[in-house]
Amino acid sequence: MKKLINGVERIVYEQLEGLALAHPQLLRVAFDPHYIVRSRPPAANKVAVISGGGSGHEPLHSGFVGYGMLDGACPGAVFTSPTPDQIVACVQAVPRAAGVLLIVKNYTGDVLSFEMAAELLHMEGVTLRTVVVDDDVAVKDSLYTAGRRGVGATLMVEKIAGGAAEAGCGLDQVAELARRTNLGSRSMGLALSSCTVPAVGAPTFALAADEIEIGIGIHGEPGQKRLPCVTLDEMTALLAGAILDDGPYARVEREWSPQQGEWVECTLVNPPFAAGDRVIALVNGMGGTPLSELYAAYRSLVYFCRGRDIQIVRNLVGPYVTALEMAGFSITLTRVDDEMLHFWDAPVHTPALRWRM
Amino acid sequence: MKKLINGVERIVYEQLEGLALAHPQLLRVAFDPHYIVRSRPPAANKVAVISGGGSGHEPLHSGFVGYGMLDGACPGAVFTSPTPDQIVACVQAVPRAAGVLLIVKNYTGDVLSFEMAAELLHMEGVTLRTVVVDDDVAVKDSLYTAGRRGVGATLMVEKIAGGAAEAGCGLDQVAELARRTNLGSRSMGLALSSCTVPAVGAPTFALAADEIEIGIGIHGEPGQKRLPCVTLDEMTALLAGAILDDGPYARVEREWSPQQGEWVECTLVNPPFAAGDRVIALVNGMGGTPLSELYAAYRSLVYFCRGRDIQIVRNLVGPYVTALEMAGFSITLTRVDDEMLHFWDAPVHTPALRWRM
Numbered sequence: 060m061k062k063l064i065n066g067v068e069r070i071v072y073e074q075l076e077g078l079a080l081a082h083p084q085l086l087r088v089a090f091d092p093h094y095i096v097r098s099r100p101p102a103a104n105k106v107a108v109i110s111g112g113g114s115g116h117e118p119l120h121s122g123f124v125g126y127g128m129l130d131g132a133c134p135g136a137v138f139t140s141p142t143p144d145q146i147v148a149c150v151q152a153v154p155r156a157a158g159v160l161l162i163v164k165n166y167t168g169d170v171l172s173f174e175m176a177a178e179l180l181h182m183e184g185v186t187l188r189t190v191v192v193d194d195d196v197a198v199k200d201s202l203y204t205a206g207r208r209g210v211g212a213t214l215m216v217e218k219i220a221g222g223a224a225e226a227g228c229g230l231d232q233v234a235e236l237a238r239r240t241n242l243g244s245r246s247m248g249l250a251l252s253s254c255t256v257p258a259v260g261a262p263t264f265a266l267a268a269d270e271i272e273i274g275i276g277i278h279g280e281p282g283q284k285r286l287p288c289v290t291l292d293e294m295t296a297l298l299a300g301a302i303l304d305d306g307p308y309a310r311v312e313r314e315w316s317p318q319q320g321e322w323v324e325c326t327l328v329n330p331p332f333a334a335g336d337r338v339i340a341l342v343n344g345m346g347g348t349p350l351s352e353l354y355a356a357y358r359s360l361v362y363f364c365r366g367r368d369i370q371i372v373r374n375l376v377g378p379y380v381t382a383l384e385m386a387g388f389s390i391t392l393t394r395v396d397d398e399m400l401h402f403w404d405a406p407v408h409t410p411a412l413r414w415r416m
Numbered sequence: 417m418k419k420l421i422n423g424v425e426r427i428v429y430e431q432l433e434g435l436a437l438a439h440p441q442l443l444r445v446a447f448d449p450h451y452i453v454r455s456r457p458p459a460a461n462k463v464a465v466i467s468g469g470g471s472g473h474e475p476l477h478s479g480f481v482g483y484g485m486l487d488g489a490c491p492g493a494v495f496t497s498p499t500p501d502q503i504v505a506c507v508q509a510v511p512r513a514a515g516v517l518l519i520v521k522n523y524t525g526d527v528l529s530f531e532m533a534a535e536l537l538h539m540e541g542v543t544l545r546t547v548v549v550d551d552d553v554a555v556k557d558s559l560y561t562a563g564r565r566g567v568g569a570t571l572m573v574e575k576i577a578g579g580a581a582e583a584g585c586g587l588d589q590v591a592e593l594a595r596r597t598n599l600g601s602r603s604m605g606l607a608l609s610s611c612t613v614p615a616v617g618a619p620t621f622a623l624a625a626d627e628i629e630i631g632i633g634i635h636g637e638p639g640q641k642r643l644p645c646v647t648l649d650e651m652t653a654l655l656a657g658a659i660l661d662d663g664p665y666a667r668v669e670r671e672w673s674p675q676q677g678e679w680v681e682c683t684l685v686n687p688p689f690a691a692g693d694r695v696i697a698l699v700n701g702m703g704g705t706p707l708s709e710l711y712a713a714y715r716s717l718v719y720f721c722r723g724r725d726i727q728i729v730r731n732l733v734g735p736y737v738t739a740l741e742m743a744g745f746s747i748t749l750t751r752v753d754d755e756m757l758h759f760w761d762a763p764v765h766t767p768a769l770r771w772r773m
Contacts, residue, residue: 061608061628063709063745065647065716073648074708077715081731117708251418271418290422291430347704349740350768351431351474352420358434359422374438383706386741388420411707413770 060260067257071114071136078121082410085125092142094149095124096131103154106224106233107131110162110217111146112169113138115256116277119213119380122411128221129409130154137256137383138278140168146176150185158186158230160237162216164209165193174322177315188234191312192216194244194391196305197274197282206310208276211341211380211391212244215403218412222402238312240399242329245302248389249282249294250275250345254382273297277345277382291352295359298390303332303367332394334368339403341391344378348386353377356388364392373403379411417617424614428471428493435478439767442482449499451506452481453488460511463581463590464488467519467574468503469526470495472613473634476570476737479768485578486766487511494613494740495635497525503533507542515543515587517594519573521566522550531679534672545591548669549573551601551748553662554631554639563667565633568698568737568748569601572760575769579759595669597756599686602659605746606639606651607632607702611739630654634702634739648709652716655747660689660724689751691725696760698748701735705743710734713745721749730760736768 064070072090079088079095087098094111101107110120111133120132131149133141150159159180163173170191177187194212201208220237228236250272253262256279263279266272271289274282289297308329313322332338342357344350357376364371372395380389395403406415421427429447436445436452444455451468458464467477468490477489488506490498507516516537520530527548534544551569558565577594585593607629610619613636620636623629628646631639646654665686670679689695699714701707714733721728729752737746752760763772 061626061645061743063608063648063651063705063713065649065712070708070712073712073715075711077711077713077718077733080718081711081714081733114708115706117706117711122707251420269418288418291420292422294420346706347741347743348420349472349474349703349738350479350735351427351471351740354432354434354438354474355422355427355430356420356434357438358430361434361437376434376438378707381706383708384704384743386418386704415773416771 060255062257064257070257071134075121075134078410085408085410089152092145092148094131094133094145094152095121096149096152097124100154101130104157105154106157106228106230107153107155107159108162108221108224109149109159111141112164113140115383116381118411123217123409125409126416127225127405127407128217128412137258140166140172143172143175143179146173147179150180155185160220160230160233161187161189162213162220162237163189163191164213165191165206166203166208167205168203181315181317186230187315188230189314190216190234190237190241192241193310194241194246196245196301197247201276202280203278210248210277211246211343211389212241212393214341214379215244215339215391215393216240218407219399219402222405226405236399236402240393242327243394244391245305246389246391247298247301248275248345248387249273249298250385250387252347252386254279254346254385275387277380279382279385291355292359295356295363299360299363302390302392303369306331332369332392336394337370337372338392338394339373340371341379342376343380343389343391345385345387345389346378346381347384348388350377353388360390372400417612419614421614427614428491432478432491435767442765442767446509449502449505451488451490451502451509452478453506453509454481457511458487461514462511463514463585463587464510464512464516465519465578465581466506466516468498469521470497472740473738475768480574480766482766483773484582484762484764485574485769494615497523497529500529500532500536503530504536507537512542517577517587517590518544518546519570519577519594520546520548521570522548522563523560523565524562525560538672538674543587544672545587546671547573547591547594547598549598550667551598551603553602553658554604558633559637560635567605567634568603568700568746569598569750571698571736572601572696572748572750573597575764576756576759579762583762593756593759597750599684600751601748602662603746603748604655604658605632605702605744606630606655607742607744609704609743611636611703611742632744634737636739636742648712649716652713652720656717656720659747659749660726663688689726689749693751694727694729695749695751696730697728698736699733700737700746700748702742702744702746703735703738704741705745707734710745717747729757
């Protein structure tokens with residue numbers, strides 16, 4: 060295994076310390092338990108937006124801490140959920156009088172940790188809402204998930220909810236926007252190569268010299284199928300076709316009820332895409348794919364969407380939700396309305412996303 | 417060979433079209449000959465800053481076209497110099513009354529193409545200056561270079577010269593700043609893996625499972641030596657040590673003399689770094705290295721520089737001057753004064769660098 064590391068046990072610590080050294084004006088890092096918060100605390104009456112998950116997907120989430128996006132992030136070990144005490148400590152380190160939105164990718168471990176943290180924080184009197192992101196249309200359940208996995212749409216949810224919170228919206232509105240963003244989003248990815256989890260030291264899976272895996276997860280967990288390598292336009296048609304052809308998707312969401320003192324369930328439906336939809340398009344590199352190839356993939360996606368009368372009104376091309384050094388890419392489309400677009404366009408200043416500032 | 421491409425002969429065309437589709441408000445692309453210019457032309461009395469080189473190093477140079485940086489870029493085929501007619505067409509497509517600065521990486525083919533273009537443009541009455549970037553301390557000459565190769569410092573030169581031109585500085589001042597930036601810069605990189613040039617279809621070189629190559633070039637050309645993989649701190653010491661220990665470096669620069677109608681030579685000396693220097697630090701990914709590992713490398717560099725009393729006043733961490741999907745990283749340090757820092761900090765809005773806008 061060849062990596063830019065000093066030792067497997069120090070990886071996350073050193074990466075976080077490097078991030079903080081590079082961006083002291085934006086964020087600071089606390090250790091044991093590990094979390095990241097803004098170095099300049101926001102106003103006391105701002106809704107706090109917190110996320111987290113396993114490390115190895117950078118810049119998600121640590122690179123999105125800053126003005127207009129996240130107030131805090133909780134990085135677990137590589138591809139490992141954060142612990143409840145990390146989440147509790149992170150929330151306790153930010154202004155939370157106006158309430159806290161937790162943005163959670165739909166993996167069983169992440170959901171459990173955030174639910175446990177939420178219960179502890181509720182007992183302390185913190186008002187919280189949780190939004191679970193589950194945008195990956197590739198598989199129904201996965202090695203680590205009941206239901207669909209949370210992938211690229213996490214960025215959209217964090218940006219739009221973060222923009223709304225920064226603009227002074229209340230917790231209900233911020234949570235509703237986050238949920239609407241997830242309900243409007245679908246993603247799918249493919250891999251040209253595996254990644255190597257440092258603690259394992261060998262590639263997670265093996266692909267033949269001419270083979271690609273369609274519907275791969277961001278931890279190297281299996282996708283839908285393997286194919287001989289096809290052209291980029293064919294790859295795009297496989298991913299974007301699955302996204303645009305996906306039917307209505309119903310899912311049970313759990314929300315803590317302070318009145319009842321328990322989790323109550325409600326069913327949410329992601330309506331399918333339709334001709335005339337306006338979308339934000341993310342062409343996301345998995346970590347080991349050149350930017351130039353991602354731009355070629357964006358070109359391919361533009362033509363595909365034109366053929367379906369889907370109008371791309373904003374785009375983001377680059378490695379944002381990665382799986383270490385995996386080669387490949389994913390596509391996320393998020394249906395937007397004017398309000399969502401307004402908060403997408405709002406100023407943001409984080410290590411990985413910055414505009415109008 | 418697995419890549420996100422439709423066919424080897426269409427690669428650069430499709431990547432450039434994707435770039436233009438993603439950023440229509442920033443740039444437009446012309447084909448046959450290929451070049452990129454801003455979509456909103458700058459003021460007629462602004463010095464034009466133009467660069468270019470082989471494709472495969474993205475975001476360099478195409479991703480740096482926009483406000484506060486490049487007015488135009490000329491992309492050759494993958495790892496292949498642009499042709500003189502590309503450069504001439506690009507210069508003819510931008511306002512050039514205030515003169516043109518050509519920023520050229522020191523590779524024999526690039527230097528020849530830009531010199532031929534400069535002679536043609538001089539004959540048309542265009543006032544030009546050329547600055548050759550040669551910051552790589554790894555090897556004296558290389559497969560493609562007489563003298564040192566131009567690598568990471570190209571970004572520093574393009575940003576600082578671009579900032580000065582945007583602020584209304586005249587050609588002499590912009591060229592002098594570009595030259596000063598290059599003279600204050602040194603770089604070195606290492607590879608954990610090769611890259612595959614699409615037209616070749618097989619890796620450029622082979623490294624053993626535990627082997628790294630020190631001093632690698634951005635086209636996969638050989639470096640100084642191969643070593644068994646060492647820790648990140650040892651890698652950083654090898655690269656940053658070579659940069660900080662490098663003595664004065666003298667080089668002959670050629671500048672066109674309109675009076676004499678020929679190229680005249682002058683000797684320029686890069687003075688070595690010294691304790692107390694203020695630097696901009698670039699920790700650059702070669703294309704296939706996770707961002708998280710680059711932040712760990714930045715941490716390592718901070719500690720190394722502290723030990724030498726070198727003060728990092730600005731930093732940039734990410735894949736900026738790449739070699740397709742090569743795994744590895746390079747370090748660039750640029751000694752700065754207040755004027756250089758002012759133009760580094762100046763607003764920029766390009767696909768790959770954006771701040772204060």
